[in-house]
Amino acid sequence: xxxxxxxxxxxxxxxxxxxxxxxxxxxxxxxxxxxxxxxxxxxxxxxxxxxxxxxxxxxxxxxxxxxxxxxxxxxxxxxxxxxxxxxxxxxxxxxxxxxxxxxxxxxxxxxxxxxxxxxxxxxxxxxxxxxxxxxxxxxxxxxxxxxxxxxxxxxxxxxxxxxxxxxxxxxxxxxxxxxxxxxxxxxxxxxxxxxxxxxxxxxxxxxxxxxxxxxxxxxxxxxxxxxxxxxxxxxxxxxxxxxxxxxxxxxxxxxxxxxxxxxxxxxxxxxxxxxxxxxxxxxxxxxxxxxxxxxxxxxxxxxxxxxxxxxxxxxxxxxxx
Amino acid sequence: xxxxxxxxxxxxxxxxxxxxxxxxxxxxxxxxxxxxxxxxxxxxxxxxxxxxxxxxxxxxxxxxxxxxxxxxxxxxxxxxxxxxxxxxxxxxxxxxxxxxxxxxxxxxxxxxxxxxxxxxxxxxxxxxxxxxxxxxxxxxxxxxxxxxxxxxxxxxxxxxxxxxxxxxxxxxxxxxxxxxxxxxxxxxxxxxxxxxxxxxxxxxxxxxxxxxxxxxxxxxxxxxxxxxxxxxxxxxxxxxx
Numbered sequence: 001x002x003x004x005x006x007x008x009x010x011x012x013x014x015x016x017x018x019x020x021x022x023x024x025x026x027x028x029x030x031x032x033x034x035x036x037x038x039x040x041x042x043x044x045x046x047x048x049x050x051x052x053x054x055x056x057x058x059x060x061x062x063x064x065x066x067x068x069x070x071x072x073x074x075x076x077x078x079x080x081x082x083x084x085x086x087x088x089x090x091x092x093x094x095x096x097x098x099x100x101x102x103x104x105x106x107x108x109x110x111x112x113x114x115x116x117x118x119x120x121x122x123x124x125x126x127x128x129x130x131x132x133x134x135x136x137x138x139x140x141x142x143x144x145x146x147x148x149x150x151x152x153x154x155x156x157x158x159x160x161x162x163x164x165x166x167x168x169x170x171x172x173x174x175x176x177x178x179x180x181x182x183x184x185x186x187x188x189x190x191x192x193x194x195x196x197x198x199x200x201x202x203x204x205x206x207x208x209x210x211x212x213x214x215x216x217x218x219x220x221x222x223x224x225x226x227x228x229x230x231x232x233x234x235x236x237x238x239x240x241x242x243x244x245x246x247x248x249x250x251x252x253x254x255x256x257x258x259x260x261x262x263x264x265x266x267x268x269x270x271x272x273x274x275x276x277x278x279x280x281x282x283x284x285x286x287x288x289x290x291x292x293x294x295x296x297x298x299x300x301x302x303x304x305x306x307x308x309x310x311x312x313x314x315x316x317x318x319x320x321x
Numbered sequence: 322x323x324x325x326x327x328x329x330x331x332x333x334x335x336x337x338x339x340x341x342x343x344x345x346x347x348x349x350x351x352x353x354x355x356x357x358x359x360x361x362x363x364x365x366x367x368x369x370x371x372x373x374x375x376x377x378x379x380x381x382x383x384x385x386x387x388x389x390x391x392x393x394x395x396x397x398x399x400x401x402x403x404x405x406x407x408x409x410x411x412x413x414x415x416x417x418x419x420x421x422x423x424x425x426x427x428x429x430x431x432x433x434x435x436x437x438x439x440x441x442x443x444x445x446x447x448x449x450x451x452x453x454x455x456x457x458x459x460x461x462x463x464x465x466x467x468x469x470x471x472x473x474x475x476x477x478x479x480x481x482x483x484x485x486x487x488x489x490x491x492x493x494x495x496x497x498x499x500x501x502x503x504x505x506x507x508x509x510x511x512x513x514x515x516x517x518x519x520x521x522x523x524x525x526x527x528x529x530x531x532x533x534x535x536x537x538x539x540x541x542x543x544x545x546x547x548x549x550x551x552x553x554x555x556x557x558x559x560x561x562x
C-alpha cells in the first residue's frame with residue numbers, strides 16, 4: 001500500500017532522511033517512532049507529496065507521490081503536525097470545503113460529514129467556529145477531515161499531541177476501529193501510544209531506520225533481553241551457585257533480604273527460563289515467594305538505540321568536518 | 322474547476338470575516354467621495370467621472386495590496402498551506418482560485434461606490450454613460466493587475482507587511498518608474514515609446530476616455546497572467562526548499 005524506496009532528503013547541508021526504505025501492507029497500522037528531529041515528519045511530507053525527495057521514490061497504492069500526485073493524494077487522508085485549520089470557519093463549513101477540494105459530490109459530501117462528525121464526537125460542535133474549539137476538539141476536526149473522503153490510506157502526524165488521557169484513549173479507539181479497512185501510518189514520539197496501537201513499529205533516528213518489527217519482537221531485541229526475578233528462602237551463596245550452573249543462564253545477581261534471597265537471572269539469547277528455574281527451585285526444596293519476568297519496555301530500547309544513532313551521527317559529522 | 326471555485330468562495334467569505342476588508346471598503350468609499358466632490362462635482366464641471374477615475378487609479382495602489390497581502394502569506398504562516406498543497410489539486414488551481422476570490426471582493430469594492438456616484442450624477446445632470454462604464458472597466462482591469470502582483474508578493478513571504486510593501490514597490494515600477502523613465506534624456510524616442518506603453522496609467526487613459534481597444538485588454542490580461550504565473554512558480558519553489 002505504502003512503499004518508500006531509498007528516500008533521501010537534504011535541506012541544504014542537513015541530511016534529514018538518509019536512504020529510508022520500507023513497505024506497509026494494506027490494513028496494517030504502523031507506528032513511526034523517533035526522537036524529535038529524526039525525520040519522521042519529513043518522511044510523511046514526502047509520502048503525502050508536500051515536499052519532493054532529493055532522491056528515491058514514494059508510492060501510495062502504486063501511484064508515485066511526485067509523478068502521479070492527483071491519484072496518490074486522493075487516496076490519502078493526512079493530518080499534519082500542529083493540525084492547521086481555518087479559525088474563521090465553522091466545523092461543518094470547513095469539512096464541506098475539504099470535501100469539495102477532495103472532489104466529493106454534494107450528496108456524498110453531506111452524508112460523509114454526518115458520518116465523520118459522529119465518529120469523531122463532533123456532532124454537537126458542527127456549528128461552532130473552529131477558532132473557538134479546544135485543542136482536543138481541533139484534533140478531532142483534523143482527524144475528521146482526514147477521514148472525510150474515506151481514503152484507503154491515513155497518515156497521521158502526532159495525532160495525540162497535546163491531548164489529555166481521556167481524549168487519547170478516544171483517538172486510540174478510533175484508530176483501532178479503522179484497522180483492516182484502512183492502512184494507517186502514525187508518527188509519534190509517545191512510545192506507550194505506539195506500543196498500544198500499532199501492529200508494526202518503525203524506529204527512526206537521524207534520518208535512518210534503526211529498528212523495525214512488532215512491539216513484541218522489538219522488546220525481545222533489547223540487549224540483555226528479559227530477566228527473571230526469583231525470591232526464595234535460601235542463602236544468597238547457594239542460590240547464586242545453583243542458578244549460575246543452570247542451563248541457558250547468562251548472569252545471576254543475588255541480593256540478600258534476611259533469610260530470603262532475591263535473584264535476578266539473565267537468560268542467554270532472551271529465552272524464557274521460568275520453567276527451568278521453577279523446577280530447580282522445586283528440586284532444591286526452597287520456599288518461593290516471587291517469580292516474575294521483566295521485559296524491558298520499548299522506552300528503554302528506544303532510548304538506547306536512538307542514543308547509539310546520535311553517537312554515530314556525531315562521529316560521522318565530526319569525520320566529515 | 323469546481324475545486325478552484327471552492328477555493329475562490331472560501332477566500333471571498335474569509336475576506337469578509339476579516340476587519341481589513343471593511344477598513345478597505347470604508348477608506349475607498351471615503352477616498353472616492355473626497356475625490357469626487359473635490360474634483361468632479363462642482364457647478365460648471367462636465368458631468369463625468371473621468372478625473373475621479375484618474376485619481377482612483379492612484380488610490381488602488383495602496384488599497385489592493387491591503388487585500389492581497391494575506392492571500393497566501395497567511396496560509397504560509399499558519400501552516401494551512403500544508404493541507405492545501407497535499408490535496409489533489411495543482412498549485413495553479415490554488416493561486417487562480419485565490420485571485421478569483423479576491424477579485425470578487427475587488428469587484429464589490431469598485432462597483433458599489435461608483436454606482437452611487439453615477440446615481441448622484443444622474444440626479445443632477447445627464448451624464449454620458451459610455452466613458453463612465455468603460456472607465457469602471459478600466460479600473461477593474463487595473464485592480465486585477467495589481468491584485469495579481471499582490472498575489473505573487475504574498476506567495477514569496479510569510480510576512481504580510483513585506484508582501485504589502487513588495488506589492489507597492491512592484492506597482493510603483495509600473496506607474497512611477499515608467500512615468501519618469503520615458504522622459505529621461507538618455508532614453509531614445511523608440512525606447513521611450515515602448516516604456517510608455519508599459520505604464521499602467523497610460524493604458525488606463527483610453528478606458529477613461531471611453532475607448533475600448535484590444536491592445537489595452539492584451540496588456541492587462543497578459544500582465545495578470547504573467548504575475549499569476551510567477552505566483553504559481555513561487556508556490557512550487559517552496560516545495561523544493
